[in-house]
Amino acid sequence: MRFAILALALAGCSTFPAPEPVTPSQGIIDVHRHAFAQGMPGDSSAETVARLDANDIALSAIHFATRDAYENWSGEYGHRFLKGVSFPCWRDGTGEWFSCQWDDAAYPDLDWLRAEAEAGRLTHLGEIGFVYAGVSPTDPSMLPYWDFAAEFDLPVMVHVNRGPPADGGMRARGCCPDFDPDMGNPELLRPILERHPDLKIVLQHFGFPPLPMFDNIGYVEESFALLRDYPNVMADMSTFHSVPFLSAEQHGVVVRRMQAEGLLDRLVLGSDGWPEGEIIARYEAMDFLSDAERQAIYRDNALRLFGMGTE
Numbered sequence: 162m163r164f165a166i167l168a169l170a171l172a173g174c175s176t177f178p179a180p181e182p183v184t185p186s187q188g189i190i191d192v193h194r195h196a197f198a199q200g201m202p203g204d205s206s207a208e209t210v211a212r213l214d215a216n217d218i219a220l221s222a223i224h225f226a227t228r229d230a231y232e233n234w235s236g237e238y239g240h241r242f243l244k245g246v247s248f249p250c251w252r253d254g255t256g257e258w259f260s261c262q263w264d265d266a267a268y269p270d271l272d273w274l275r276a277e278a279e280a281g282r283l284t285h286l287g288e289i290g291f292v293y294a295g296v297s298p299t300d301p302s303m304l305p306y307w308d309f310a311a312e313f314d315l316p317v318m319v320h321v322n323r324g325p326p327a328d329g330g331m332r333a334r335g336c337c338p339d340f341d342p343d344m345g346n347p348e349l350l351r352p353i354l355e356r357h358p359d360l361k362i363v364l365q366h367f368g369f370p371p372l373p374m375f376d377n378i379g380y381v382e383e384s385f386a387l388l389r390d391y392p393n394v395m396a397d398m399s400t401f402h403s404v405p406f407l408s409a410e411q412h413g414v415v416v417r418r419m420q421a422e423g424l425l426d427r428l429v430l431g432s433d434g435w436p437e438g439e440i441i442a443r444y445e446a447m448d449f450l451s452d453a454e455r456q457a458i459y460r461d462n463a464l465r466l467f468g469m470g471t472e
Contacts, residue, residue, distance in 0.1 A: 188218060189219060189459040190220045191213075191220070191222065191430055191437065192222045192318070192463050193224070194431075195247070196225045196231075216437040216438045220243065222243040222318075223242050224287055224288045224318065226247050226261035228263055228269070231244060243284040245287050246283070246286060247290065248263065248269060248290075249267045249303075251337055251338070252338070253338070254338055260336075267294070267302075271305055278315065283315065285315050285317065286316075286318070287319065288318050289317060292324040292337075295341040295344060298349045299349065299353065311359070311360050314359075314468060316362070316395075317360065317363070318365055319362055321345050321384060322366045322378050322379045323345050323375045346380050361395070362391075363396065364387070364394065365397050366397075366398070366399055367397060388424050395466055396428055397428070397429050397430065399433035400433055400435070403440060425457060426462055428457070
């Protein structure tokens with residue numbers, strides 16, 4: 162999740178002409194967006210789609226926070242969105258659900274998920290926020306969900322890094338009494354990948370350099386090791402490529418390292434709700450990338466992730 166859980170900003174226009182249907186092979190795929198429990202002023206409406214069209218975003222993977230939001234995300238532009246579910250959920254200090262909740266529970270019902278997967282409506286699990294809930298990937302509560310994802314070949318989007326520190330106002334007020342930054346270590350995913358070696362996992366928030374409040378906030382070496390060892394592990398660099406105090410130069414250093422290690426076929430674009438145009442502009446300015454490598458980051462890797470193939 163982004164550092165402070167914020168609502169998405171929309172363009173100020175009120176009406177837009179209906180665009181022609183767009184297929185994934187015609188534009189960029191954003192694998193990381195949110196519909197929060199608190200509400201998000203973005204839906205499958207003309208306003209949202211116009212913003213995506215302005216940045217050539219053909220398809221967006223939405224991480225839903227409640228069953229109601231998941232089931233009611235529909236309409237004329239519903240085909241432009243891939244639907245997933247965020248968990249484990251947590252309560253704030255008052256006992257109220259903070260970021261998500263599934264029928265007054267921390268985890269979505271597996272029978273319901275199975276029906277959604279069998280119907281082709283559920284395309285992924287995530288964002289899985291282990292650091293926020295203070296839960297390990299190997300916790301018994303998680304094992305049935307890993308098994309489920311492997312059974313249906315669903316990608317699992319996992320928050321990896323130490324998360325927003327409480328100091329400096331970077332963590333949302335009231336967030337996460339059980340917050341545990343150690344749960345963001347991607348090494349904790351190894352037993353899961355040993356159990357399910359073909360499981361597709363996306364390391365969200367990949368590549369964060371050291372920060373004053375955390376020397377190893379991004380678990381960068383651990384993440385690179387997991388990418389090298391498991392060919393079905395991918396990464397998005399959400400937030401790193403957007404927050405003001407992390408520069409385009411820093412972003413480029415990590416992308417160049419992925420290129421040198423032959424890992425650009427694992428990098429997918431995830432906005433996490435930050436302005437897409439600015440993220441795309443960063444990649445366009447990386448003169449060490451070929452057009453084919455940009456296309457892989459923008460689209461082809463995500464098509465493979467979701468089992469859509471390429472043209």
